Amino acid sequence: MATKIIIKNIGLLxxxxxxxxxxxxxxxxSETLSANIRSDNKVSLQAGAKTYMNYCxxxxxxxxxxxxxxxxGLGIPAEIVEKNLMFTGDRISDHITxxxxxxxxxxWFGKAPPDLTLIARVxxxxxxxxxxxxxxxxxxxxxxxxxxxxKDVGMPHVLAPxxxxxxxxxxxxxxxxxxxxxxxxxxxxxxxxxxxxxxxQRSILQQATEDLTQLKxxxxxxxxxxxxxxxxVEYDETVRDLVNFMDxxxxxxxxxxxxxxxxVILFLLFFFAITYFLKKEYWKDIH
Numbered sequence: 335m336a337t338k339i340i341i342k343n344i345g346l347l348x349x350x351x352x353x354x355x356x357x358x359x360x361x362x363x364s365e366t367l368s369a370n371i372r373s374d375n376k377v378s379l380q381a382g383a384k385t386y387m388n389y390c391x392x393x394x395x396x397x398x399x400x401x402x403x404x405x406x407g408l409g410i411p412a413e414i415v416e417k418n419l420m421f422t423g424d425r426i427s428d429h430i431t432x433x434x435x436x437x438x439x440x441x442w443f444g445k446a447p448p449d450l451t452l453i454a455r456v457x458x459x460x461x462x463x464x465x466x467x468x469x470x471x472x473x474x475x476x477x478x479x480x481x482x483x484x485k486d487v488g489m490p491h492v493l494a495p496x497x498x499x500x501x502x503x504x505x506x507x508x509x510x511x512x513x514x515x516x517x518x519x520x521x522x523x524x525x526x527x528x529x530x531x532x533x534x535q536r537s538i539l540q541q542a543t544e545d546l547t548q549l550k551x552x553x554x555x556x557x558x559x560x561x562x563x564x565x566x567v568e569y570d571e572t573v574r575d576l577v578n579f580m581d582x583x584x585x586x587x588x589x590x591x592x593x594x595x596x597x598v599i600l601f602l603l604f605f606f607a608i609t610y611f612l613k614k615e616y617w618k619d620i621h
Contacts, residue, residue: 365483365550369463371578373589379408382579385572387419389492390450393439396430398451399583407586443488454584459577466493466573470500470556482555497569498562506555512542 372378383404401420404410412426422431439446454462465483469491472480477490516539523531549555564572
């Protein structure tokens, strides 16, 4: 009886783990692209660290991480870190900060740029990857750019020299216009209590939204109007490396934690088997 209860509990635990994984997958937005990062790829992590220090650190600190993590965790020689990647701090053990005043940042951007040490745990790697690929030219915005994932974003496109000038494709503009028009049509129809028009506009809205989602997934939402210093493939790789590093910074011990977790599970399964057969041996003369 006790063995059956244990087996049922293990089955229930595995079912809960599976349900959690499914919920996490379902909870990710259909608008995000897959970052497809690998935390064990040190070359990617090193490249991402270089990009972060050169393009992001001026505004976004990583104050919960030390420079020495770049040496011990990523395998970058201390001399290279001190010479090329340390723009603040005097020692390799210092936290990764910057010299931007919060008051100045408030004036420049409308809000002080946040620390990004844990941003990957908050937003997720896929969201960050999509965000960095979703900037497009918008002359109505203060910095001349907007972001399709984070509308009316206050952050400039710091990677624009690499990517170039990205604009919305003509089809994307058409679909966005349809969605905006349908939203307005629904509001007017609701005001006039015209249910037939509400249904019609909702149908248009649903179709346009589905078409727009498919367009984004196929990579047809944007097009490059002015080329940057990198090709599309090179820029994708740069963004992927950057996101990989940010994901690593959020939890440098993740790989060790996962490896240890596997060992613990194997340990428990091994001793469960021993306990099970020991129980069978003890009770064989009773049952």
